Amino acid sequence: MLQADMERKPIVKQCRGCAKIDGDFCSVWVSPPTKWRLGTCPTATHVKVEFHEQVQKVRVGQQKQKKK
Numbered sequence: 001m002l003q004a005d006m007e008r009k010p011i012v013k014q015c016r017g018c019a020k021i022d023g024d025f026c027s028v029w030v031s032p033p034t035k036w037r038l039g040t041c042p043t044a045t046h047v048k049v050e051f052h053e054q055v056q057k058v059r060v061g062q063q064k065q066k067k068k
């Protein structure tokens, strides 16, 4: 994943506590600020990713379905 020809950018404050920190850099991403700008870093080990499932109401036997 890491591209050698790209300049690595230092970790950001949101990275604190992550197991992927390698000195001042991230061992996974070239640019940690970019990962956090788009939301929570997808490979952060210290942040629990929460999924907000949409609760879908399923009506059974209450409505007749239209014939196609």
Ligand code: SF4
Pocket: 011, 012, 014, 015, 018, 019, 020, 021, 025, 026, 027, 028, 029, 031, 032, 035, 041, 042, 043, 044, 045
């Ligand atoms: S994996 Fe994500 S949170 Fe962890 S150091 Fe890298 S950019 Fe930061």
